[in-house]
Amino acid sequence: MPALASFPDTDITLIKFRSTDSTGHPIAATTTVISPRHRLPGAPVLSLQQIINGLGAQCAVSRELYTSDPNLMIREAPGWNVALQRGWTLALPDHLGPRIAYGAAKLGGQITLDGLRAVQRVPELRAEHSPLVMAGYSGGGMATAWAAALAASYAPELRIAGAAMGGVPMNLVSMMEGLGMNRHPAFGLALAAGLGLEREYPDRFPLTDQLNDRGLAIRDKLVNSCTNDILTAGAGQGALDVAKTTVMTDDPRARAVVDENSVELYPGVPNMPVFEWHSPIDGLIPIDAVVHTLRRYCAAGARVWSEQVPVPDHLTAAVLGLPAAYSWLDARLRGEPAPTNC
Secondary structure: OOOOOOOOOEEEEEEEEEEEOOOOOEEEEEEEEEEEOOOOOOOOEEEEEOOOOOOOHHHOHHHHOOOOOHHHHHHHHHHHHHHHHOOOEEEEEOOOOOOOOOOOHHHHHHHHHHHHHHHHHOHHHOOOOOOEEEEEEOHHHHHHHHHHHHHHHHOOOOOEEEEEEEOOOOOHHHHHHHHHOOOEOOHHHHHHHHHHHHHHOOOOOOHHHHEOHHHHHHHHHHOOOOHHHHHHHHOOEOHHHHEOOOOHHHOHHHHHHHHHOOHHHOOOOOOOOEEEEEOOOOOOOOHHHHHHHHHHHHHOOOOEEEEEOOOOOHHHHHHHHHHHHHHHHHHHHOOOOOOOOO
């Protein structure tokens, strides 16, 4: 792939690989790899799961990198270049899969793990014996959290030194209820997540059938949109504004789908150290679910370090918590024992 001016002295490689969807069927997936041009064989690999709050194919990292959107480079380039200057290779998976199934969090974890497998199997990347780490925030944090929880059973051969996750919606039911039952500025994200789950589970999550005329009109604005347009289309709405007669999470089949994608309810425990950060007064994610999940990990013997970022909003916490997350990952790559504040 062509080089990017925002990432000087790097090589860009797009890998297409086999992964698995939420029902166990094979799918094609992609990850974009940005490598320092003069990297050493076996240099660290960071799988960085981006916030992809979208339903359009153009929202995928592999496509957005090559658009004229200046916000991506302004927002992402500084943090990515910090990792590249440390000699790390970055793997940026399109973790929503070929259906752009926003909300299908377990799918994101599987694609993340298969993406790391693929990176280690491309000879030109010289990463066969590289130490591996993962990081992500918000929607990217969901994929990271699921990858960490699934690793022991889904990809036991991978030796992942640590996973840093922030602002993670650990329980999608409580998040959707918090965002969706009452009118909320970010309701569009809840509706978009429901539409993404419908794409991944069309027989079990028939959301479109439950929408009234207003809901269908908003849906038509969301189905091929990225974050900003989704927020605009759904701002100030709630589930009772867009549904005919019921709420999807009252349907046992639909509730089961959302439960299946809530890492709080998944019994697996990460087989690697975990760094987690969040705002204690985050208006988007239910903090109780984060606390309960980490307590379960601690009780099972996982090495967990959790930090609160004292800011009142979700996105500021992402920026302010990232330096500590990178420092923690760097220590894991140096082989230092992981601290814990369980």
